[in-house]
Amino acid sequence: GFVFQAEDGIRDQPRSRGLGDVYKRQVQRLFPCQLFFCAQFVFPSYIYGQVGEALKYNKLSRKLKLTKSDMKGDDVVWISEGLKANNTLKKLSLRDNLLRDNGAKRIAENMKTNMGLIKLNLRHNYITDEGAIAIAEFLKANKVLTILDISWNRINGNGAASIAEALKTNNALTKIDIGFNSVRDEGAIAMADSLKINNTLTILILGDNNIEGEGISAILQTLKTNKALTYLDLQGSFNTKADFPVLEEIQREGLEIKIQITKLIS
Secondary structure, eight states: OHHHHHHHHHHBTTTTTTHHHHHHHHHTTTSOOOOOOEEEEOOOOHHHHHHHHHHHHOOSSSSEEEEEOOOTTTTTHHHHHHHHHHSOOOEEEOOOBOHHHHHHHHHHHHHTOSOOOOOEOOSOOOOHHHHHHHHHHHHHHSOOOOOOOOOOOOOOOHHHHHHHHHHOOOOSSOOEESSSOOHHHHHHHHHHHHTTTTTOOEEOOEEEEEEEHHHHHHHHHHHTTTOOOOOETTTTTEEEEHHHHHHHHHHHOOEEEOOOOOOOEE
């Protein structure tokens, strides 16, 4: 069996109705519940329905984690619907699930109008360019999300280019993690182009994306004029000897750049 417990100390009995009941009881508490956590359980679909329903009127919880629970795209519709009516939840982690593009699109659709969430984690959910394009569309409309993690997915250059295009008009996001995808030079060059306009992003993680000299050079050249970015992760990328003077110039300006030179292209 399994037991659900919220930070306010309330526990459900094994095999009870579960997560939704915990949320409902939190509404009756006199102090805010800062965290509702549930991870590493495989739940039946009706559990997600309960949580989604409870999200509609729970105004106390600030964090919700449903990770490593084999949540699928059809399951996340309940959570997505709950977000429509909830502007008090600040952090949502759905990492290490099976959302795929279907789930990413469901979340993205309701994130366009959500005015509460500031951190969203969709890491390792088998999301491809199709899902990334949907995420890019909500980034164009959303004005409050500041941290987005879409690392360890299956996003290629086209999806990364869509995200980059959205960053040209998004003035809220300060950190985005796209590491461990496969955006390659196409995605890196598009991201460099967006950095010419975006002045709110401070942390960009692009490590382990099969980026080679052309993509690296484009980003480094852009950073000569972009003064907002303070941390750039290009770990596992390939760069050229010609980039060294640019690197030295940027580092003198105080930008922290993490680069693992796997291969030097002459």
